[in-house]
Structure formats: C-alpha cells, structure tokens
Amino acid sequence: MKKMKKWVGLGLVLAMTAGFTGCTNNSATSSESTSDSTSTTKETESTQSSESTETIKIAVAAPMTGDTAEYGIGFTNAAQLMADEWNANGGVLGQQIEIVPYDDKNSSEEAATIAQKIVSEGDIAGVIGHFSSGVCLTAAPIYQQNQIIEISPSASHPDYSLVGDYIFRNxxxxxxxxxxxxxxxxxDLGKKNIGIISIKTDWGTNTSQVIKDLVEQLGSDVKVVAHEEVVEGSDDYSPAITKLNEAGADVVICAGMYNLVAPVAKQYKQINPDIQIVGFSNAYSQQLIELGGDSVEGVCFPVIFFSESQDEKIKTxxxxFxxxxxxxxxxxxxQAYDSVGMLLTAIEQAGTTDSQQVRKFLADLGYDGVTGYTKFDENGDVQKDFIxxxxxxxTFVKMD
Known part of the structure; x- marks a missing residue:
C-alpha cells in the first residue's frame, strides 16, 4: 500500500511541476543541463555505489546566492559540521565524508538542472535539500525516478513526501x-482578529489558505479579518499594512521569511505600535533581529529547535557551530545537521551506500538528534514538538 500511495503522489506532482514555481527567483537554467539523465535506469546510475570512490559524497542542494542564501549556507555549514564529527571518528564504512554544495538559487528551473547533474554524477550517496517547497517539488521527481535519497530540512508542502519512497522531510x-x-x-497573545500577510509564492498561498481553514474551525470568536498577498523582496508593504490595520487586525500572522517579517514589523509599528506579529520557523534567524532592530521586539513564532536551550547535547x-x-x-x-546524521547512520547500518538498501534503513530509523527524536512515517514525514x-x-527567548 505504501508504494502504491507514493507513486500515485508522484503522478500528481509530475502533472503539477510544469507550472510549479514555489519560492523562486526565476533564475535562468544553467547551460550544464543534462536532461537525458532523468531516463537513467534504476539498475545503473541511480543505485551506483560510492564505495569505490575515495570519499562518500553527500550533496547539499539549496540557495547559496541570492536573497535566501542564508538558508543554503546554513544547510551547508550544518552538514559540514556533522561530516567533520563523523570524519574525526573514522568516517563511515571506513571512508571520509565529503559535503558537496550545489547552488539552486532557490529557483525551480535551476533546481531541475542541479538534480539532473547530481544524478549524472553517479557517486552521490544522498541529497540534503532543497529549501522551498516549490523547488523541492520540481527536483524530487528526478531523484525519485533515479532512486537517490533526498531529505529536505525545510519543505512543508504536504505533496512533497508523496513524490515517492526515496523522498523524506525532516x-x-x-x-x-x-x-x-x-x-x-x-x-498566548489572546487575540481574536487575525490579519494575514503572505508572500506571493505557492508556499505563501498554500500556507495562508491553511491558516484560514484552521481559524474557521475555531468558531465565531476568532476570525481572519483580512489577508494581503505581497511580492517577496518588496521594499514597501504599506498598502497591505494599511488594509490590514483598517480591517481591525490586532495580530498579524506573516507567512514569509525574515526578509518579510522584519520590514513588515518596522512599517506596521509606524502605523500601529501595539500590533502583535507572529511568524513561522523560517523567520527564526539572527538576520531577523539584525534587519528589524527594535521593531521586531515581541515577534513570536514556533520552532522545532531553540539554540538557547540548556540541554547539554544542544549546548555542545x-x-x-x-x-x-x-x-x-x-x-x-x-534540521539539516540532523538530516545528515540520519543519512550517515542509515548508511552505517546498511553497510553500503547502495540507495535501495540505505532507504530501507532510513525509513525504519529512530534518531535522537538536536531537533528531537525523529522517526519517519509511511510517507517519509515527521511529527515534532514545537517550542x-x-x-x-x-535576543530570542522562550515564551512564558
């Protein structure tokens, strides 16, 4: 049943991805495209083991340049830190681990090229990435077709893990x-009149609709009074803010990253200093404080990982880092750090880098990492507690 469900999901996503842009910068497709690689059979490149190479290579595919580069660089740094820890203890299967970064520019077009390139390399043991859901949904069918394991530390669209049984999300x-x-x-804030401001991407549109649906289930006491969709990276959000404020919003949920939350907080508090702002974990970044200054005081969000935790493992x-x-x-x-740890543990338990074998161990793995205990369900999804x-x-502090 699991395999059938997965491949039904793959069919749906393949039908969608032609028009799926996600959180993209619409970068031009690289001239390095190797589109014929998607037809690679599972008996050849897709399961080709890296055991014959000098190192075991793990790809990190994410934005390394552009407005969302902080996420890709963060993924790469975390992956490298985990690899360094394993390498200091002898690596895995007697080999050192090499992290290979690929810059997808947070573009679906570029991600498709990168995925094809990773497939054509023939010696990548797994992929950590991509970043945004739309980009993940473009790249994942290529990995699935070629039986290359992908673990996204950030994709949240429900369709992503349905692409196939080689596709996981942490x-x-x-x-x-x-x-x-x-x-x-x-x-926690005791507000009843919710405003929503969301970025005009598939993730933003989907997230704002999810918020509306969930609020509607709460009953008549709580309502969404207004929703404004904005272009990511804009310098002026005052038209949207004015509409939200005139609608009587006493709290605004921002469906966007720190580069939305920071300017919205600055501009909104010039109009209404008492407005409460709630974000998502993709806004939990030191960049938010650096960009927002005093204006982001009191901004709240749920996170799976809290860097100020007093847990000894997390502190270490x-x-x-x-x-x-x-x-x-x-x-x-x-979550990228733990994703690499899970993949390496599965490789170690499998005793091989053969993707078919590693996938089986990864699917059954229970992993106690810095982002909590992780065990994938039948779709490759996880459930975790929020802080x-x-x-x-x-500075970031736990809410009372």
Whole structure:
C-alpha cells in the first residue's frame, strides 16, 4: 500500500511541476543541463555505489546566492559540521565524508538542472535539500525516478513526501506549524482578529489558505479579518499594512521569511505600535533581529529547535557551530545537521551506500538528534514538538 500511495503522489506532482514555481527567483537554467539523465535506469546510475570512490559524497542542494542564501549556507555549514564529527571518528564504512554544495538559487528551473547533474554524477550517496517547497517539488521527481535519497530540512508542502519512497522531510507539514502559530496568536497573545500577510509564492498561498481553514474551525470568536498577498523582496508593504490595520487586525500572522517579517514589523509599528506579529520557523534567524532592530521586539513564532536551550547535547552542538561559523544555528540549519546524521547512520547500518538498501534503513530509523527524536512515517514525514519563541531585548527567548 505504501508504494502504491507514493507513486500515485508522484503522478500528481509530475502533472503539477510544469507550472510549479514555489519560492523562486526565476533564475535562468544553467547551460550544464543534462536532461537525458532523468531516463537513467534504476539498475545503473541511480543505485551506483560510492564505495569505490575515495570519499562518500553527500550533496547539499539549496540557495547559496541570492536573497535566501542564508538558508543554503546554513544547510551547508550544518552538514559540514556533522561530516567533520563523523570524519574525526573514522568516517563511515571506513571512508571520509565529503559535503558537496550545489547552488539552486532557490529557483525551480535551476533546481531541475542541479538534480539532473547530481544524478549524472553517479557517486552521490544522498541529497540534503532543497529549501522551498516549490523547488523541492520540481527536483524530487528526478531523484525519485533515479532512486537517490533526498531529505529536505525545510519543505512543508504536504505533496512533497508523496513524490515517492526515496523522498523524506525532516520538517513538519505546514498544517502543524500553522496550527502552532495560530495557537500563539489566540492563546498566548489572546487575540481574536487575525490579519494575514503572505508572500506571493505557492508556499505563501498554500500556507495562508491553511491558516484560514484552521481559524474557521475555531468558531465565531476568532476570525481572519483580512489577508494581503505581497511580492517577496518588496521594499514597501504599506498598502497591505494599511488594509490590514483598517480591517481591525490586532495580530498579524506573516507567512514569509525574515526578509518579510522584519520590514513588515518596522512599517506596521509606524502605523500601529501595539500590533502583535507572529511568524513561522523560517523567520527564526539572527538576520531577523539584525534587519528589524527594535521593531521586531515581541515577534513570536514556533520552532522545532531553540539554540538557547540548556540541554547539554544542544549546548555542545550550538557551541561547536558558533565556534566554526561565528553565529548560532537556526532551526532549519539544525534540521539539516540532523538530516545528515540520519543519512550517515542509515548508511552505517546498511553497510553500503547502495540507495535501495540505505532507504530501507532510513525509513525504519529512530534518531535522537538536536531537533528531537525523529522517526519517519509511511510517507517519509515527521511529527515534532514545537517550542514557542519570542524576541526580548534583542535576543530570542522562550515564551512564558
């Protein structure tokens, strides 16, 4: 039943991806395209073992340049830190681990080219990435067809894991996180009139609809008073803010990253200093504080990982990451760190890098990492507990 369900999902996604842009920058497709690689048979390149190579290679495919480069760089740094820890203890299967970064520019077109290139390499043991859901949905069918394991630390669209049984996510689906954000707005902050501002991407559109549906289930006391969709990266959100404010919003849920939340907070508080703002875990970044300054004081969001935790394992990891890269890890970077750990553990347990064997061990793995205990369900999804975080005196703290 699982395999049938997966391949039904693949059919649906393949039908969608022609028009699926996700959170893209619409970068031009690279001249390195190797489109014929998608027809590679599973008996050849797709299961080709890297055991004959000098290192075991793990790809990190994510934006390394552009407006969302912080996420891809964070993924790469976290992956490298995990690889360094394994390498210091002898690597895996007697070989050292090599992290190979690929810049997809957060573009669906570029991601398709990158996925084809990774397939054509023939010696990649697995892929950590991509970042946004739309980009993941473009690349995942290529990995699935060629039986290459992909673990996204950030994709939240429900259709992503349905692409196939080689496709996993170390992140919750958006419905779970949206429910946590709404809980902060209504229970912790005690607000009833919700405004939504979302980026005009597939992720933003889908997330805003999920918020509306969940709020509607709460009954007549709580309602969405207005929803404004905006272009990501805009400098002026005042038209949308004015409409939300005139509609009587007393809390605004931002469906976007830190580069939406920070300017919205700045511009909104010029109109209404008392507005409460709730975001998502993709806004949990030091960049939010640096960009928003005093205006992001009191901004709240749910996260799976909290860098200020006093848990010894987390403190050790945060100290190592900060020492290596000069800043504390974000939640999504930490999910990338655990994703590499899970993949390496599955390779070790399988005793091979053969993707068919590794996939079986990964699907059954229970992994206790810095982002909590992870075990994939039959679709390759995970359920995790959220920590409610806010900004106080220029730093992230747990909500009381």
């Amino acid at each position: 992140n919750t689906v958006i419905k779970s996180e949206a429910a946590a954000s709404i809980d902060i707005a209504t229970q 990891y945060v100290d190592a 900060t020492k290596a890269y000069g800043t504390a890890p974000s939640a999504l970077s930490s 409610k975080v806010t900004i106080k005196d220029g």
